[in-house]
Amino acid sequence: MNDIKNFTLDSKVRDIYANPVGHDAIEKVLLQLNVKPWLITNPVVASISLKQLAAMTKKTVDESFYTALINLLNTEGSTPKNQRSLAPKWWKEAVIYQIYPRSFYDSNGDGIGDLQGIISKLDYLSELGVDALWLSPVYDSPNDDNGYDIRNYRQIMDDFGTMEDFNQLLSAAHSHGMRLIMDLVVNHTSDEHEWFKEALAGNPVYRDYYHLKKSKKVPNNWESFFGGSAWNQYGEDWGLHLFSKKQMDLNWDNPTMRQDVYDMIRWWLSKGVDGFRLDVINYISKTEGLPDGNEFIGKLMGFSGVEKYFYGPHLHEYLAEMQREAFAPFDAFTVGETPGVGIEMAKLLAEEHRKELDMVFAFDILEMPGKTRFDQYIYDLNYLKSYMINWQENYTGWMSLFWDNHDNPRMLSKIDPTGVYSIVLAKLLAVIQFTLRGTVFLFQGQELGAVNGDFKDISQFRDVESINMYSSELSKGSTSEAAFKKVMSGSRDHARIPLKWTNEGGFSFGEPWLQASVSMPSAEHQRKDSTSVLSFHKRLVALRKSTKAFTYGDVSFEHKHTKDYFYYKRSIKGEVYIVECNLSPHPLKRPTKPKGEVVICNYAGRESFLRPYEAVIYRGDC
Numbered sequence: 080m081n082d083i084k085n086f087t088l089d090s091k092v093r094d095i096y097a098n099p100v101g102h103d104a105i106e107k108v109l110l111q112l113n114v115k116p117w118l119i120t121n122p123v124v125a126s127i128s129l130k131q132l133a134a135m136t137k138k139t140v141d142e143s144f145y146t147a148l149i150n151l152l153n154t155e156g157s158t159p160k161n162q163r164s165l166a167p168k169w170w171k172e173a174v175i176y177q178i179y180p181r182s183f184y185d186s187n188g189d190g191i192g193d194l195q196g197i198i199s200k201l202d203y204l205s206e207l208g209v210d211a212l213w214l215s216p217v218y219d220s221p222n223d224d225n226g227y228d229i230r231n232y233r234q235i236m237d238d239f240g241t242m243e244d245f246n247q248l249l250s251a252a253h254s255h256g257m258r259l260i261m262d263l264v265v266n267h268t269s270d271e272h273e274w275f276k277e278a279l280a281g282n283p284v285y286r287d288y289y290h291l292k293k294s295k296k297v298p299n300n301w302e303s304f305f306g307g308s309a310w311n312q313y314g315e316d317w318g319l320h321l322f323s324k325k326q327m328d329l330n331w332d333n334p335t336m337r338q339d340v341y342d343m344i345r346w347w348l349s350k351g352v353d354g355f356r357l358d359v360i361n362y363i364s365k366t367e368g369l370p371d372g373n374e375f376i377g378k379l380m381g382f383s384g385v386e387k388y389f390y391g392p393h394l395h396e397y398l399a400e401m402q403r404e405a406f407a408p409f410d411a412f413t414v415g416e417t418p419g420v421g422i423e424m425a426k427l428l429a430e431e432h433r434k435e436l437d438m439v440f441a442f443d444i445l446e447m448p449g450k451t452r453f454d455q456y457i458y459d460l461n462y463l464k465s466y467m468i469n470w471q472e473n474y475t476g477w478m479s480l481f482w483d484n485h486d487n488p489r490m491l492s493k494i495d496p497t498g499v500y501s502i503v504l505a506k507l508l509a510v511i512q513f514t515l516r517g518t519v520f521l522f523q524g525q526e527l528g529a530v531n532g533d534f535k536d537i538s539q540f541r542d543v544e545s546i547n548m549y550s551s552e553l554s555k556g557s558t559s560e561a562a563f564k565k566v567m568s569g570s571r572d573h574a575r576i577p578l579k580w581t582n583e584g585g586f587s588f589g590e591p592w593l594q595a596s597v598s599m600p601s602a603e604h605q606r607k608d609s610t611s612v613l614s615f616h617k618r619l620v621a622l623r624k625s626t627k628a629f630t631y632g633d634v635s636f637e638h639k640h641t642k643d644y645f646y647y648k649r650s651i652k653g654e655v656y657i658v659e660c661n662l663s664p665h666p667l668k669r670p671t672k673p674k675g676e677v678v679i680c681n682y683a684g685r686e687s688f689l690r691p692y693e694a695v696i697y698r699g700d701c
Contacts, residue, residue, distance in 0.1 A: 175213055
């Protein structure tokens with residue numbers, strides 16, 4: 080650990096950029112502004128002070144941003160060791176499959192997926208080659224945010240079944256050779272949780288479990304990710320909720336509350352659960368006193384107050400404590416959802432020697448520079464290439480490899496909204512995902528080539544974020560057509576459409592909880608088709624399991640700056656694989672001619688050029 084605190088406005092830009100928090104904060108600003116890092120790293124700018132830089136950028140960047148940056152920098156006194164561990168772990172070699180239970184399979188005809196539905200499809204998942212299942216929340220919940228508002232952590236939501244059903248699923252998954260990972264939501268609870276009820280009733284013990292403040296006005300300018308203020312009023316009290324009004328943030332500075340959380344975690348691990356995905360876990364530590372957020376940062380990021388909690392002052396302390404007291408005794412796997420965290424902060428959260436998290440989900444790969452989820456644009460795979468080269472070469476934690484999840488539209492639709500190339504494109508994305516270093520995370524339907532849904536009207540949406548955004552856009556003067564178009568660009572419901580098991584739908588014999596047509600062949604159809612996206616994924620899973628080259632092997636990239644061409648090698652102990660991809664919807668002349676046996680290709684036959692979105696894996700040398 081190096082003491083690198085006490086930054087001031089007189090600090091040089093190069094020193095700020097060398098700090099992990101400074102590096103990632105600056106990169107985030109540049110990304111949002113769609114400006115290349117050279118603006119900061121060139122020798123002239125690197126040698127000036129923050130005070131001078133503030134004067135130079137005053138037309139675009141408020142000086143208060145630099146003050147806020149300094150305050151954030153001075154909370155972090157560590158630098159990464161930059162030592163990558165290739166020690167074997169089951170989760171490094173795994174293919175982890177995320178299940179959104181409400182939309183996976185309905186066993187009883189009530190239109191809602193359930194635990195028995197998952198049990199009935201374990202053979203399908205085993206056939207795919209899945210090593211572990213990750214369940215989005217199945218705990219008891221009033222379901223304001225589809226289960227991410229938890230009312231009782233030790234009870235199963237009625238919609239999904241009973242604890243007996245869960246125990247059966249856990250046992251059945253293990254008997255199929257699959258581990259089970261739960262979704263852990265401990266930044267907040269439902270406002271219907273007993274702790275919060277006791278807090279509002281005046282119980283002094285539980286009042287301090289949350290951020291409750293007596294005030295005649297809103298305590299600060301923080302905004303909720305679901306729209307409006309991040310504060311809700313309860314008589315003379317205001318309660319903090321970074322998400323919906325029914326998701327009340329826990330006060331992690333309270334040691335008794337933390338111990339209650341750890342006890343709950345140990346309870347699940349004692350049942351045989353193998354690990355957890357930790358929801359927005361980097362938000363748990365808030366700046367003392369909950370001060371106002373910087374206005375410039377708020378406008379830039381879209382939410383005021385973010386810099387006060389996305390990488391809080393006690394984050395590492397609490398993660399290390401949770402690892403030590405809850406996870407380590409069970410050798411449990413952990414992956415943290417960490418919005419806003421960049422490559423250097425991710426190292427501090429997940430380098431193996433630090434014993435905090437095993438992995439993190441970093442989300443900058445999901446949107447283009449200068450774009451947000453609700454913008455309308457075409458995703459350029461050249462950005463994915465540059466992002467991956469950077470992380471594969473420079474990240475010293477273990478990387479999570481993912482394109483889709485329950486909180487984002489389908490990646491296929493971002494790249495090709497017309498759907499013309501959806502099949503070959505789905506296969507290309509799979510080739511990249513399965514051949515780079517890291518753990519593969521598949522989100523349900525991805526193995527089928529799932530795309531966004533064809534929603535016709537706002538009444539079809541069920542996602543609280545989408546519904547709130549639509550209302551917010553209308554209140555700002557947008558037309559209903561413009562508001563609906565914006566929601567369609569980024570709604571989480573695109574990923575939550577029930578899976579298409581048969582040509583007739585096959586999700587439920589009742590009316591599905593969420594309805595929208597989606598254009599893709601069914602699982603039933605694809606299982607019988609050797610050329611399908613599903614069959615292609617099975618081949619990739621089998622290839623990945625047949626060699627250590629794709630997990631622990633070296634990674635070397637060539638033609639890094641050749642547009643639309645992604646070329647790299649994976650090698651271990653003399654075994655070499657070459658991956659070659661065309662990242663465009665146009666034919667591409669090969670800059671090089673790989674030599675070796677073609678193992679997998681997303682097209683039939685061979686051509687002298689690369690066809691649109693063609694991806695080829697060779698075994699051999701070149």
